[in-house]
Amino acid sequence: MAHISRDDVERVASLARLSLSEEEVARVRADLDRILEYVALLGQLDTSDVEPTSHVMPLETPLREDLPEAPMDPELALANAPEHDGYAFVVPKVIEDEDEG
Amino acid sequence: MSHPLATLAELRRALDRGEVSSLELVDAALARAEASARSLGLFLGLRSEAARDEAAAADARRARGALRSPLDGLPVAIKDNMLRQGEPTTCGSRILEGFVSPYTATAVAKLVEAGAIEIGRTNMDEFAMGSSTEHSTLGPARNPWHPERSTGGSSGGSAGAVAAGIVPGALGSDTGGSIRQPAGFCGVVGLKPTYGRVSRWGLVAFASSLDQIGVFARTAADAAWLFEAIAGHDPRDSTSLPEPSPRCSPDLDGDVSGLVLGLPREYLVEEGVDPRVLAAVRAAVSELEAAGAKLREVSLPHTRFAIASYYLIATAEASSNLARYDGVRYGHRAAGAQGLTDMYHRTRSEGFGAEVKRRILLGTYVLSAGYYDAYYRKAQQVRTLVRRDFEEAFRGCDAIVTPTSPEVAFPIGSRTEDPLRMYLSDVYTVSANLAGLPGVSIPCGFAHDLPVGLQLLGPPLEEARLLRLADAYQRRSDFHLQRPPEPA
Numbered sequence: 001m002a003h004i005s006r007d008d009v010e011r012v013a014s015l016a017r018l019s020l021s022e023e024e025v026a027r028v029r030a031d032l033d034r035i036l037e038y039v040a041l042l043g044q045l046d047t048s049d050v051e052p053t054s055h056v057m058p059l060e061t062p063l064r065e066d067l068p069e070a071p072m073d074p075e076l077a078l079a080n081a082p083e084h085d086g087y088a089f090v091v092p093k094v095i096e097d098e099d100e101g
Numbered sequence: 102m103s104h105p106l107a108t109l110a111e112l113r114r115a116l117d118r119g120e121v122s123s124l125e126l127v128d129a130a131l132a133r134a135e136a137s138a139r140s141l142g143l144f145l146g147l148r149s150e151a152a153r154d155e156a157a158a159a160d161a162r163r164a165r166g167a168l169r170s171p172l173d174g175l176p177v178a179i180k181d182n183m184l185r186q187g188e189p190t191t192c193g194s195r196i197l198e199g200f201v202s203p204y205t206a207t208a209v210a211k212l213v214e215a216g217a218i219e220i221g222r223t224n225m226d227e228f229a230m231g232s233s234t235e236h237s238t239l240g241p242a243r244n245p246w247h248p249e250r251s252t253g254g255s256s257g258g259s260a261g262a263v264a265a266g267i268v269p270g271a272l273g274s275d276t277g278g279s280i281r282q283p284a285g286f287c288g289v290v291g292l293k294p295t296y297g298r299v300s301r302w303g304l305v306a307f308a309s310s311l312d313q314i315g316v317f318a319r320t321a322a323d324a325a326w327l328f329e330a331i332a333g334h335d336p337r338d339s340t341s342l343p344e345p346s347p348r349c350s351p352d353l354d355g356d357v358s359g360l361v362l363g364l365p366r367e368y369l370v371e372e373g374v375d376p377r378v379l380a381a382v383r384a385a386v387s388e389l390e391a392a393g394a395k396l397r398e399v400s401l402p403h404t405r406f407a408i409a410s411y412y413l414i415a416t417a418e419a420s421s422n423l424a425r426y427d428g429v430r431y432g433h434r435a436a437g438a439q440g441l442t443d444m445y446h447r448t449r450s451e452g453f454g455a456e457v458k459r460r461i462l463l464g465t466y467v468l469s470a471g472y473y474d475a476y477y478r479k480a481q482q483v484r485t486l487v488r489r490d491f492e493e494a495f496r497g498c499d500a501i502v503t504p505t506s507p508e509v510a511f512p513i514g515s516r517t518e519d520p521l522r523m524y525l526s527d528v529y530t531v532s533a534n535l536a537g538l539p540g541v542s543i544p545c546g547f548a549h550d551l552p553v554g555l556q557l558l559g560p561p562l563e564e565a566r567l568l569r570l571a572d573a574y575q576r577r578s579d580f581h582l583q584r585p586p587e588p589a
Binding site for chain 1: 199200201203204296297310336339340342343403405406409410412413420424427428429430431432433434438439440441442443444445446447449450453455458459461462463465466469476478479480481482483484485486488520521524535536537561
């Protein structure tokens with residue numbers, strides 16, 4: 001049973017901000033198909049009354065004293081940036097061609 | 102000079118008696134790591150100069166009677182997904198080449214405070230996604246027992262470094278078995294603590310509800326030392342448990358009388374398991390019975406659904422966690438992009454390897470509109486059933502015994518073309534991550550001249566009980582004392 005179409009792979013790749021070559025699309029399509037076929041075995045279980053587990057430990061929000069702490073030095077936070085200007089990360093143009101005038 | 106395969110405890114005694122200095126131990130560890138770099142590929146980077154300086158400082162502390170802890174001056178290795186300020190962390194990925202950590206992971210900081218000396222960063226599957234330590238910028242790590250065999254993964258470099266006698270202890274991380282499976286393949290002890298026992302602050306996230314830092318060592322007693330040093334609540338990780346770090350070492354007295362071992366009937370079946378692996382595990386169970394443990398059959402009926410649930414949850418969380426690698430704040434940025442979206446695409450396509458891409462795509466798919474309930478929510482519901490299986494089983498036993506893996510270390514390259522088959526090798530380990538339980542793998546024999554791992558699983562927070570059982574077994578066996586052949 002084929003779950004995954006070519007369009008599916010391209011749609012998901014676009015959501016994940018990945019560009020795939022023709023070869024990669026074919027490969028991913030085959031791999032995901034096989035994996036999804038395998039996980040379909042979960043359909044054998046009736047889970048209609050089962051609460052989902054998102055986290056194993058009971059999550060209580062721990063409170064602490066509201067004491068000021070030194071934040072990370074901005075220089076350090078920027079040190080790994082491929083490009084920065086002052087205290088800002090520089091990225092390529094976001095809006096194309098419209099900011100010319 | 103002490104034996105390269107000496108334990109932390111033995112090296113501690115040698116240091117205390119003045120038979121060796123910390124600098125000599127660190128020099129020897131670095132020399133072994135360098136000598137095996139080509140043949141085994143266990144390290145992504147060595148801290149040669151810094152480690153020597155730190156060893157000299159540890160020797161000075163000893164000279165003035167100011168040791169920080171029993172670990173002071175002992176060499177360790179750390180998986181390359183835990184940050185250390187001012188030093189590289191790559192996660193075996195091209196996308197983090199050149200990244201310099203701006204802060205230090207809590208587990209690493211605690212080892213440093215204890216005086217342990219990190220000699221370097223161990224090889225791993227990219228972003229800890231894999232079971233073989235082949236998906237790395239460096240190339241595959243090689244099993245010290247057989248260089249054509251996998252170390253397992255994803256913490257294969259750490260497991261191999263302990264097995265090869267380069268270091269007596271190491272840190273790894275375990276999301277679906279990434280400590281226990283390589284420990285089994287390499288014939289060392291690997292402890293994955295209860296979820297939340299060890300802070301995840303500074304551990305590069307793969308699947309946040311499953312990730313847990315743990316330790317490798319040659320003996321259960323050494324593993325207890327390392328575990329005690331890194332465990333405990335951390336205000337920087339709100340999912341870390343409130344309990345203080347446990348004292349396990351006093352429990353390691355060899356006495357397991359009265360402890361009930363659960364044998365899950367779903368795990369100890371011939372189907373899909375190497376019969377020689379099963380035979381070694383059964384012999385180990387008999388040995389624990391002879392030591393005073395009681396045996397009882399238990400059932401974990403949802404075992405066969407665990408892998409499917411795990412891979413849906415882990416990939417969903419990974420697709421979200423890895424969205425941060427966008428070429429903006431750190432890491433690789435592709436050149437020549439036309440606009441921001443194109444930069445994201447090029448950066449991520451160049452920076453991630455094939456297995457990471459595959460998992461991001463699967464995770465994105467199962468979280469996408471129209472599929473969320475059918476896949477992700479369903480997997481979380483099955484996760485509840487897996488947890489309940491263990492809660493039920495632990496009403497009748499104190500620990501559960503299984504093989505760590507259904508097989509011994511497989512040949513390098515034999516699974517990379519078949520991702521599903523690679524995933525299935527985690528059949529015995531993923532359930533503990535889904536349920537958040539502690540687990541330990543210990544050497545329990547050999548099959549086909551390769552180590553076999555015995556896995557012990559316990560209820561939450563019962564690491565000391567698992568280590569007590571592991572230690573009792575090691576007092577009655579010598580598999581952990583066997584040495585792999587010297588690298589060619």
